[in-house]
Amino acid sequence: MAIAEKTAVGVTVFDLQFAFVQRQRRSHVARTSYLCWSLLTFLLAFSTQSAEMPLNMTQGVTEISQQVYDLHMKIFYICCAIGIAVFGVMFWSIIHHRKSKGVEPAQFHESTKVELLWTAFPVVILIIMAIPATQTLIAMEDTSEADVSILITGSQWKWHYKYMDHKVEYFSLLATPRQQIDNKLSKGENYLLEVDRPLVIPTGKKVRFLVTSDDVIHSWWVPAFAVKKDANPGFINEAWTRVDHPGIYRGQCAELCGKDHGFMPVVVVAKEPADFEQWIAQESATQAAAKEAELKLLAMNMSKDELMALGEKTYMGYCAACHQPNGMGIPGVFPALKGSKMALEDLPAHIDIVLNGKTGTSMQAFDKQLTLSEIAAVVTYERNAWDNNTGDLVQAADIAKAQSK
């Protein structure tokens, strides 16, 4: 009983081992019964602890996701029924029709009637399954008459959201600190499922997602909406949702997209329409102001410390996944920046590759991803960090000049 109570608060494997070692000193009988107990509690430990993890598909928060869940359960129950029937007959046979019971084997080996029956019967069951599946599918694919349209662009390894009816767009990056992934800090509640800027959508409105990619194929997935759509480079896919309840909904990229595929989550915040309107108005104003400030920056020069500080922050967010925090890259995959010819000598080429990327490689164009000052800062950082020490300072105006070329 004591063990059972301990399970309720969440016993770990190590606790069990510890308890086991302690108990080993007792009699042999007690040890055997303890073994059984520990096995049971081991299994129980999983079932009680996993209260955090649902054992089934989510019912989600939309009419469609509920329909998908119902469909899933319907097929699951049908499969269970067939399984019980077929395995039931089989195990009946195994128990009763064994040689050790002295039975003589029958010699029948066909029956057209039975064979026709068990061909036709499954067809009927399949038709019963197909009807609701078809209805749900047709409803899911109807993206017409949307209230809000959002362009979702995947790239290695982040999402970009652009509101088609407003001047609002931004990138959404993994917010889990690197130290948590490397087990240097304890992991937070939403480990790997948290982003710096979530997508915001209004409740009760039909939201259409236009999904595409800048590089490889990604897949935008939010289980609570039952929306999973591949982001194909060069093509645009459509999906939609109508969320009834405000809340935070989390998902992940579902298509293998390279090294950090496991590190590009999706977070969606659903707000009441009034709150959403307020948010989007404020966001438009902020982004417009930022653009103006950017223009003003062109006339100003940032100090080396400012450039290096901003540059390091930008580098860690956008560049370090490939070129690595120490600038060494991954040999054969991503080139090193430390001591590279481009970072030490050819400044115009350096600015150009950051702005426009390099076709035929993983190097993205950061022109639209970063502000002028961020690009200036990151180039400065790359030319002065890790013993590169060129002393070059690049200002936002230099970037603007390169852009207009």
Add this chain to the structure above:
Amino acid sequence: MSTVTTDPHAHAEHEHHGPAKGLKRWLYTTNHKDIGTLYLLFSLLMFFIGGAMAMVIRAELFQPGLQIVEPNFFNQMTTVHGLIMVFGAVMPAFTGLANWLIPMMIGAPDMALPRMNNWSFWILPFAFSILLASLFMEGGGPSFGWTFYAPLSTTYSNDSTALFVFSVHIMGISSIMGAINVIVTIMNLRAPGMTYMKMPLFVWTWFITAYLLIAVMPVLAGVVTMVLTDKYFGTSFFDAAGGGDPVLFQHIFWFFGHPEVYIMILPAFGIISSIVPTFSRKPLFGYASMVYATSSIALLSFLVWAHHMFTTGMPVAAELFFMYCTMLIAVPTGVKVFNWVATMWRGAMTFEVPMMFSLAFIVLFTIGGFSGLMLAITPADFQYHDTYFVVAHFHYVLVTGAIFSIMAAAYYWLPKWTGHMYDETLGQWHFWCSLISVNVLFFPMHFVGLAGMPRRIPDYALQFADFNALISIGGFAFGLSQLLFVWLVVKCIKGGEKATDQVWEGAEGLEWTIASPAPYHSFTTPPEIK
């Protein structure tokens, strides 16, 4: 028919009729039994290499956070694990069984094209050396998944891709040669009276599998070549910027890939259809419907490829078509399962290791079939796609399906191959350890997938931690259990209780009419089939 054994004195004057000595025997052999053995041993080796990679994957996933390997290496492990297991373990194991058994089952002296047979085996070690060597390149080996979706495998891959493409080409050539050999052998070398509808089901299922191979391996060769030219020669098959389409890659790949799935399961159906009647001491129920069901599964396999790509954004009409066709596959597959159960019904069963693996196959493969049916339902597939639910599904059909059937076959025919009975106790230990651990390994994956864990990720959210630890424990236990099998096989080759020609009380078929171990040359004069 039992009078057709070879007389040891008849060929004494032809010295080249016995096996050559030493390494040369294996290098130059054109004997179907030698080549069968080579294939089987090669596949066992690959099973352990691919398995070691699975252990790396499970060790990394034992706890959340990155502990053992970097994400880039993790992706190489998932990729090469898949390639090795599909092309190196399962397919060569079936080809090895075909080589050993088809001539003996149809009363032929050997395969029809023995020299090509030697080639189709001996190019395989080169293919896999190239693939494995690529892991040691700068930047590592292929890391784009065994499905190598473009443009991840073209623009965004490193130069190991060239080696990957070359090795897949060699594997494909080997498979095609093997398939041609099977077809030519079955068509031309059947003993007098062995009509098509008298052939054992293992021969039938391999006959159909060989056609599938010939139909789709060239498609695979085509698609890897397109990847190669897109990456190195400036073509744009899969690049929208040059007028191509990345989704085209997936259509071509899965047009190969889905029949490939059946290439890895149809011979298994043949094995189970041989073993279940033997240990039920009762003829197979519905032989003809088994043949028709296998053929319809093979035909349907060409019409369902896009069910792997429901989320790529297809027209509704296409989604409906592929959903309906996929659901239809449940009908012939169901017929097979029903037939096996009906074969057992009112039989007189015993439960030696081959039968235990076959019974486990029927239950666990059917569970894999059920999850397959669930995956066919397009709206639900949007939730399952690319999660651990899919990983659970295809490991149920490939591990507890294909691999379990290969294990069953090995136990069933080992006495015929070696002349010794295997150690039954050790075999039962191997079976029960495998059965329990494989379910601890793969069953919880269903729940993890439904709860939303994507596949091919090196690190995961905290809610998945407990289940992943359990899955990893199952994985290590399953891996270790297979060492019992190696021990058993070695023991059986070295010695053991002498096997009779008949070996199993209820076994039927020509291979049981010849001596155990099977003589180096069998059926040099064809037997008469009544």
